Amino acid sequence: MSIDLLIALITGAALFGVGIYGALSQTNLVMIMMGVELILAGAMVNLVAFWRYLHPDNPAGQMFVLIIMTVMAIEMAVGFGVAIARFRAKGSVEMEEAVELKE
Amino acid sequence: MNLIAIAILAPFSMMVLILLLRRAPAVLALFGATVSLVASSGLLSSVFGGTNSELLLPGLPDMPLRLVATPLTALLSTMVAAISSMVLLYAVGYMKQDKEKNRFFASMLLFISAMQTLVLAGDWVLLLSAWELIGLSSYLLIGFWYQRAGVKSAATRAFLYTRSADLGLYIAAFILIDNAGSSDIATTLSTGGNAAVVAGLLLLVAAMGKSAQTPLHDWLQGAMAGPTPVSALLHSATLVAAGAILLIRTAPMLPPETLLVIGIVGGITTVITGLIALGERDLKRMLAASTSSQYGLMLLAIGAGIPLAALLHLIAHAAIKSSLFLGAGVFQHSRESTALVDLQGAGRDRPRIFFGFALAAFALAGIPPLSAFFSKDAIIAATLASPDAMLLATFALTGTLLTGAYMARALHILWRGEKQTREIAGLQWMGAGLAVLVILASILGFTFTTIETLLNNHLDESTLAQILGLSAALSGLALGWFIPAKRLLGPLRPWAMQGFAITGGFDTWIVKPAFAIARSCEQVERGLYACVAGIVKPALAISRSCEQVERGLYAMVLAIGRLGLRLGQAARFSDERGIDGLIYSLVNSTIELGSRARMLQSGLIHREMAITVVATAFILVSALLALLVY
Numbered sequence: 001m002s003i004d005l006l007i008a009l010i011t012g013a014a015l016f017g018v019g020i021y022g023a024l025s026q027t028n029l030v031m032i033m034m035g036v037e038l039i040l041a042g043a044m045v046n047l048v049a050f051w052r053y054l055h056p057d058n059p060a061g062q063m064f065v066l067i068i069m070t071v072m073a074i075e076m077a078v079g080f081g082v083a084i085a086r087f088r089a090k091g092s093v094e095m096e097e098a099v100e101l102k103e
Numbered sequence: 104m105n106l107i108a109i110a111i112l113a114p115f116s117m118m119v120l121i122l123l124l125r126r127a128p129a130v131l132a133l134f135g136a137t138v139s140l141v142a143s144s145g146l147l148s149s150v151f152g153g154t155n156s157e158l159l160l161p162g163l164p165d166m167p168l169r170l171v172a173t174p175l176t177a178l179l180s181t182m183v184a185a186i187s188s189m190v191l192l193y194a195v196g197y198m199k200q201d202k203e204k205n206r207f208f209a210s211m212l213l214f215i216s217a218m219q220t221l222v223l224a225g226d227w228v229l230l231l232s233a234w235e236l237i238g239l240s241s242y243l244l245i246g247f248w249y250q251r252a253g254v255k256s257a258a259t260r261a262f263l264y265t266r267s268a269d270l271g272l273y274i275a276a277f278i279l280i281d282n283a284g285s286s287d288i289a290t291t292l293s294t295g296g297n298a299a300v301v302a303g304l305l306l307l308v309a310a311m312g313k314s315a316q317t318p319l320h321d322w323l324q325g326a327m328a329g330p331t332p333v334s335a336l337l338h339s340a341t342l343v344a345a346g347a348i349l350l351i352r353t354a355p356m357l358p359p360e361t362l363l364v365i366g367i368v369g370g371i372t373t374v375i376t377g378l379i380a381l382g383e384r385d386l387k388r389m390l391a392a393s394t395s396s397q398y399g400l401m402l403l404a405i406g407a408g409i410p411l412a413a414l415l416h417l418i419a420h421a422a423i424k425s426s427l428f429l430g431a432g433v434f435q436h437s438r439e440s441t442a443l444v445d446l447q448g449a450g451r452d453r454p455r456i457f458f459g460f461a462l463a464a465f466a467l468a469g470i471p472p473l474s475a476f477f478s479k480d481a482i483i484a485a486t487l488a489s490p491d492a493m494l495l496a497t498f499a500l501t502g503t504l505l506t507g508a509y510m511a512r513a514l515h516i517l518w519r520g521e522k523q524t525r526e527i528a529g530l531q532w533m534g535a536g537l538a539v540l541v542i543l544a545s546i547l548g549f550t551f552t553t554i555e556t557l558l559n560n561h562l563d564e565s566t567l568a569q570i571l572g573l574s575a576a577l578s579g580l581a582l583g584w585f586i587p588a589k590r591l592l593g594p595l596r597p598w599a600m601q602g603f604a605i606t607g608g609f610d611t612w613i614v615k616p617a618f619a620i621a622r623s624c625e626q627v628e629r630g631l632y633a634c635v636a637g638i639v640k641p642a643l644a645i646s647r648s649c650e651q652v653e654r655g656l657y658a659m660v661l662a663i664g665r666l667g668l669r670l671g672q673a674a675r676f677s678d679e680r681g682i683d684g685l686i687y688s689l690v691n692s693t694i695e696l697g698s699r700a701r702m703l704q705s706g707l708i709h710r711e712m713a714i715t716v717v718a719t720a721f722i723l724v725s726a727l728l729a730l731l732v733y
Contacts, residue, residue: 020716023712024709024712024713024716027709032708095709096707098706099707
């Protein structure tokens with residue numbers, strides 16, 4: 001295992017950890033979603049690193065990353081859509097107040 | 104169109120019209136009676152010309168109903184029509200104050216048409232029906248003032264009397280029809296032998312009932328309860344005359360034995376009812392008794408074998424008695440009573456009416472040249488010529504004497520007394536009817552020779568009879584005028600006042616047999632009841648046991664039904680609680696589970712994310728440890 005791969009994995013793990021922390025510690029929906037983006041970004045770094053250093057001839061790794069990016073974009077669109085609707089209705093996007101949405 | 108039919112149907116159709124229209128009854132009644140009179144006169148003139156007419160109507164098989172116009176029937180029909188027209192004319196005035204004119208005139212017209220049918224009938228079936236009809240209509244008319252006390256019982260009494268005597272007519276008619284094989288009266292008159300004797304006696308019974316002969320004379324005085332025009336019609340030309348007419352028509356058939364019985368019955372009646380009339384305290388009842396007495400004289404003539412004399416007296420009496428009654432009706436209106444005590448001097452109130460009444464009274468007593476002189480003379484001559492002259496002539500002369508006596512008594516009472524004046528409504532109508540009848544009563548005697556020619560039968564002149572009759576009548580008049588009835592009757596008086604209830608009269612002859620029949624009927628009834636009960640009781644027992652079986656069956660069916668019901672209920676129970684319950688519990692537990700699971704969904708994103716992270720970390724660490732161990 002080369003050093004570059006290790007560095008990439010550590011970066012990925014760091015992004016993931018910051019993302020987890022952000023998603024768990026923030027109460028604002030926008031902030032939570034930013035955390036989730038960071039988690040996904042960490043995961044993508046890992047995937048790209050494994051493809052680049054272990055199996056550079058196989059395009060499946062790249063395709064997987066592209067799919068994840070598409071999913072991220074869609075997720076953002078849906079998440080912000082919900083956030084805007086919530087804001088218009090209640091005037092805030094604090095998730096502690098949105099318990100009633102489960103009903 | 105036949106004149107016979109018109110004579111009968113004119114009054115009948117007018118009666119129907121009165122009942123339908125319910126107005127102007129007097130005019131319609133007078134019209135009907137007048138048309139009937141015209142038709143009857145037409146018949147009379149045609150029989151004068153020598154043509155008898157006959158009207159055949161479909162009746163029983165082989166027994167057509169016949170209406171015949173022979174000299175006898177046409178004469179009687181004319182008499183009936185003439186008297187009834189005059190009585191109706193009088194009734195227009197008499198009934199002026201009465202509220203129920205419709206009923207009165209309708210009943211009178213029914214009476215007249217029934218009487219026309221009776222006199223014109225040519226066969227027994229029609230005669231019997233007409234006989235019944237005059238019985239019915241006389242009942243209606245006698246009971247006309249049915250609200251007044253005693254009127255209903257008088258009507259019922261008259262009806263029962265005549266009805267019970269009618270049985271004689273029925274049996275006689277059946278005997279005659281059976282014997283001759285035809286219902287034609289003319290044919291049956293050739294019957295002879297024992298049948299004629301029996302039938303003759305039975306006809307006598309019927310005639311005794313209708314013509315009020317002893318001992319069945321009692322009802323006639325009770326019949327005075329009706330209005331006076333009714334009495335006038337009843338006594339002169341219709342109801343009472345029916346009995347005598349029956350005997351006159353069947354006279355050619357009657358054998359000597361029957362004739363003798365008829366003569367004796369008539370003789371007894373004329374004497375006894377004459378005495379009753381002499382003792383009577385009521386003008387109308389006196390006239391009624393006198394009617395019985397005069398019909399007794401007619402029966403005497405039939406018994407003596409000269410029915411023509413009876414016919415002449417019938418016609419003369421019809422005119423005389425109706426005028427007497429009409430006069431009595433005027434006096435009744437003038438004093439509001441018919442008791443002789445109240446009527447004292449009533450003749451002075453209305454001298455003209457009294458003159459007519461007196462003329463009729465003298466006619467009845469037999470003073471020449473008034474009508475009854477000739478007929479009475481003929482009757483006395485007939486009795487003198489008969490084989491039992493001693494007996495019958497005595498009866499006839501006593502009857503004549505008594506007639507004179509009671510008529511003179513009535514005139515005496517009416518004339519002696521205080522005059523009273525009171526207005527009477529409708530007097531001109533009453534006077535008109537009375538005047539015509541008094542004229543008829545006076546002059547009818549001169550038509551008798553014509554009638555004799557018409558009937559092709561002549562009476563023998565008898566100077567002895569004329570002298571005897573006239574002297575009896577004059578001495579009767581003198582006795583009645585000068586000697587009070589009390590002295591005249593002597594010891595007979597209380598007896599006469601009771602109506603000579605010989606052998607109990609009504610009670611013995613009608614009431615007791617009626618009760619006996621009723622009692623035996625009751626016995627039969629009881630027997631029938633016992634018999635029926637005997638049949639019914641076992642039937643009842645059978646039906647009761649049937650009921651038991653029925654109940655058992657019912658209980659069984661019920662039990663089966665209940666069992667089925669239980670089964671059904673059990674099935675339903677297992678269905679509901681078993682299968683359905685299983686499904687429900689599955690569904691319920693699923694729902695329960697769902698709600699429990701829902702508890703996990705707190706909606707708190709942070710907590711859930713934290714759980715996720717911790718759980719994932721735990722899984723990863725476990726997996727790592729597992730990898731390390733292996």
